[in-house]
Amino acid sequence: MMLLFTNLLEARNCWKIRDKDTKALCESKFEHKKSCWLIKNSDTKAYCEATVYGQRSCWKIKNHDAKEMCIAETAN
Numbered sequence: 001m002m003l004l005f006t007n008l009l010e011a012r013n014c015w016k017i018r019d020k021d022t023k024a025l026c027e028s029k030f031e032h033k034k035s036c037w038l039i040k041n042s043d044t045k046a047y048c049e050a051t052v053y054g055q056r057s058c059w060k061i062k063n064h065d066a067k068e069m070c071i072a073e074t075a076n
Contacts, residue, residue: 021045028052050074 014026021044024035028048036048046060047070058070 024048046070 017023024038039045046057061067
């Protein structure tokens with residue numbers, strides 16, 4: 001129970017993030033906001049769309065490691 005409470009507190013820290021792309025990703029993943037469209041970096045945007053919206057957009061990611069991470073996170 002304490003672990004769940006800790007995760008909820010951490011998820012509310014998105015407002016502290018200064019980088020706009022990272023902040024939009026954080027809000028989308030942890031605050032359930034639809035902020036992926038705000039992301040300018042194409043790799044980060046594709047990752048957000050795949051992990052948050054369930055879209056098949058991992059193939060759009062140019063960075064090899066980020067693409068593999070996306071595929072691992074979205075694999076069923």
